[in-house]
Amino acid sequence: MRSIGLIDMQSGGDVSRIITYGVGHLPGDSVLGKMRYIQQHGDGFRRLLLSEPYGDPYMSLDLIVEPSNPKAQAGYIIMEAMGYPLYSGSNTICTATAVLQSGIIPMVEGEQSIVLESPAGLAHIKAYNENGRVQSITTQGEPAYVEARDQEVDVPRYGRVRYDLVWSGAYFALVDAAQYGFHLTADETTALAAFGDALVTAARPQVTSQHPELGEVGPLPFAHFMGPLEPVGDDGYRTPSATYVHPGVICRSPTGTGTSARLALMYDAGDIRDGQWIETVSPRGSSFVGKVLGEATVAGHRAVHSDITGRAWTLARSEIVVDLDDPLVDSSDLEDVLDTWPD
Template sequence: MATYITTEMHTGGEPFRIIEKGYPEIPGDTILDKINYLKREYDHPRKLIMWEPRGHFDMFGAILVPPDHPEADIGVIFINNEGYSPMCGHGVISLGRYMVDKGIVKNLTIPETVVRIQCPCGLVEARVQYDGKKSGAVSFLSVPAFLYAKDVSVDVPEYGKIVVDISFGGGFFALVPASQFNMEIKSSASKIRAAVGTTLEQLRKDCKVEHPDYSDLSYMYAAIITDGKDEYSEKVTANCCVFADRMLDRSPCGSGVTSRIAQQFGRGLIKLGQTRTFESITGATFKAKPVKSVKCGDYDAVIVEVSGNGYYTGTSTFSLEEDDIIGRGFLLS
């Protein structure tokens, strides 16, 4: 009987299931090699752990693996309802706390401890508030993020012509104001899932993206509906991310707000060091700011600092009996 042990967390209401035991050693020299192996040969545990009856349509999780980057403390493979994510900011925020609390990071320092996490998109440095007894808020520095394309038009079934910007913040994101759908950003989750999900699916068909360094990241990962407030302001700006197979992010989406900062920076709407607050459909907030100008291939890019809070919700032990066919995983959208 297969058995899996997890720690359960959430960031801004978005679940983060950390798989501690159950996976065998995953072949592959790099994290991207390991992901490609899982896609080809060993995808069934992802479905068992993410899908019903143990998970749900919007469940998100992580497999911890040895890093291949010399500076990393841990490597991580992010998993979702469709497959594998290139980056997950809400996951990094929760995982930062977990790394400190579980003693995986040996050099604990006060008032904050640095945790270096090798994500599929690259090395991400997280800083975890730590008072010697308890971990707290987490911030992280993104991989190079950049505005990839402006004003891309796509004809979306039932919604007509939609114009998006495409930005990279660990994955490629399409960014679109809610007004283009004649919607409010606080519309129902089902309306957002339908409109943004349909747009994302059409973009995947019509729009090819190419990362200058990593071909495995060259696909449209997600789309974000925003309140259109892209000009710098100290006031809160709201957004909602739809990714993978129409998953709807409960948090502001760490890599998503990274992409929004990269978009705003690329359009000259925000300066280095200016902090913005991003709100999700749950009311959770992340803070983010551009901190350093860099290059990514030929693109003018920026390093973004994102901060938020992750919380523990429990632990789980999952099992699968050999004759339990339905228990291997299914989804109801």
């Protein structure tokens, strides 16, 4: 018997399960190293909590771990249906809110700065707190950059599809939705998921699984569908968007990393400048705001610093009991990473 402590959060409609206890010591000299260990030796944990009867693949997991960087107050490992993204905006918003509202990191009234360590590096976070609740989170992860423009791939049933490849914590295939008849509305979700599945499956063989600084990051996991830009004042834009997660999921939120990827593509083309912002709106109507902070460089690539602002809400606090004798529990690579049953 094992127990796992959870705080379920949602940001933009995407559910993140924050794991506060239940996993034992993970070897590794960084959060990235700890992530690689559980990925190789304990992936049953991810599968358990994202599958019936314990969960579903539309959820994400954020495992709280000890940070290795002295600047960080906590570390977190992100797990999704597609595997182990190195960074995620919505997951960071949920994790930061959970650790503050639960007291893992003591909350300060008003504006509070904290640092979390993700597998991709440090996330610098500003929380705005009022009466013991986090009202908003602004998170800045590592820089995003364009890996390749004007890529094309033959996609069965859809023909030749053009996309741009961008890194923003994971690799994204960015697609102009209008070129393929999409308006990014709620009634298109099923069709978008089918198109995203076909595109990512076809594109994976030609997309690198190597990051120039982080090493192996796995096969292409995401596609981001871009809608038209609507100017808002002198410095902003609003745009419909949708993010596909392989296999088969359209996110309820527009996603923070999808928003960062769009900013990187616009910045590289000279279509947005420092201090300007975009509000990405998902097919379900939820939105995040991404702001350009300035130019950066990643392994010789022109990159951009940006931040993402959103809010998270608590859905549940619970303890899951896992019986390793249960025939629905695959304990083959699970038992070694779980803590023993508490005395």
